[in-house]
Amino acid sequence: MVRKDAQRNALQQAVPAVAASQPERAPEASAEAVCESTPELATLDAAQPSDSPQAADAAPQRPAARASHAHWRQILSGASPREVLARLMSGDPLRIRSLVARKLTERAYLCDADRVFMRSIARVSRFAVRYRGQPEIDDWLGSAVDEALLDLLRDDLEAERAGGAPDPGEIAAFVDFARPLGLEPLAMRGVCNAFNHLPELERRAFHALLIEGLTLDAASRASGQSATDVARAARRALDTLLALHEDTRR
Amino acid sequence: MITQAVRPNSRLRELLRDVLRDRPSAIDPRALARRIHIERGDCAGDAATRVAERELLRVHRTEIAYLLRGAAGLRREVLDPSALSSAAWRACMFEQLDCIALDGLRASDELIRTLERCAHGAVETWPSAVELARASLALHDVEAGRVALAEALLAANWTREAASSFASALARPVHGANFARLLDGLIEAQRRLGHGVRAQRLAECAASFERGGAV
Secondary structure, three states: OHHHHHHHHHHHHHOOHHHHOOOOOOOOOOOOOOOOOOOOOOOOOOOOOOOOHHHHHHHHHHHHHHHHOOOHHHHHOOOOHHHHHHHHHOOOOOOHHHHHHHHHHHHOOOOOHHHHHHHHHHHHHHHHHHOOOOOOHHHHHHHHHHHHHHHHHHHHHHHHHHOOOOOHHHHHHHHHHHHHHOOOHHHHHHHHHHHHOOOHHHHHHHHHHHHOOOOHHHHHHHHOOOHHHHHHHHHHHHHHHHHHHHHHHO | OOOOOEOOOHHHHHHHHHHHHHOOOOOOHHHHHHHOOEEOOOOOOOHHHHHHHHHHHHHHHHHHHHHHHHHHHHHOOOOOOOHHHHHHHHHHHHHHHHHHHHOOOEEOHHHHHHHHHHHHOOHHHOOOHHHHHHHHHHHOOOHHHHHHHHHHHHHOOOHHHHHHHHHHHHOOOEOHHHHHHHHHHHHHHHHHOOOHHHHHHHHHHHHHHHOOOOO
């Protein structure tokens, strides 16, 4: 709680007073952020603009990544999904873990990276049978991680709505997130769900200012948005989460 | 807890309760799960391997549920039943049957039979859209599955079952697009059942939703 108050204070200092007077976002504005995660999904909420700072940062790394993936056929071909899964578990030869970390940062989601990694390699294993080299392996793996992320977001949302007892393995993922905020893991799941369904601009602004601890100027430069817009977006995200937190405590 | 989802207000909740009093939910999840299920085969290995294999099973389940939902749409001719799309669907069903065998998964006889009928036969010989949508929901209980089943029931003129499925789905928070779809389906079901006053009240809720007001 102390840390939450400190974060709120830090943000409030960073956020221009004008931000507080902005109209609220329409409640259903991001209602479609999570859709079915299967091939029918045409509107990845997480679509990353190619000219974003993150994409630009990632670009120089791609030739090296490609070289490391030169042996993808040996890993993905001619085996059952379970066998492919065992290969992917053994030393992460396609470097999917680092791809997951990059995606989580780019998309500014609050998710347990291990869960995303496990779901990602499961998806890669299942759909390896369909992969013939197009699109390029990096792009194909990136799509698999995106789909895995959306799968998990949808699962978490459904689990919360169903209101049943959570799977202990899954709720364990929220323990580390919850502790510094003084929340119960179950309540943290609700906060993370709410955060992950905020508009991407709000998630990114919140992530940059409160999680990465960037200054407002640095966050503005990184996002290509004005400092005022970044501050307003972060403020809206924070207000949503604080309201939810209050709701949870009641 | 999810602020972005549409939730029914007290007026709509009361109407939904009335519908469900007429006929409780048409789905018995436990009975359904006994008939349609898929489980992992033997799994030896460390804890991480077991977690990864559990995730793989989920991916299989989700994919099968997705294929069955799509098959239900093709069966109802809601999706384009062109030769290309039904052939693509059959190929995916074949692929899934292969994966089940290769991974040593234990699927119920009814599920295997359903997948085989879809893999080998023309669309018109597939199980009914209701059966396909039910099987999908048994494997993966998600909003899209609940919508698919309610709509399949209505299309098959199982109007009371459709009404209770629409109402059960609406009683939970749902995304905006599905909310409107479910409410429209429920209104239609109520009209067909001769509950004109209730249909009118539900239509007022739908109009309020379209205006962006409270529902």
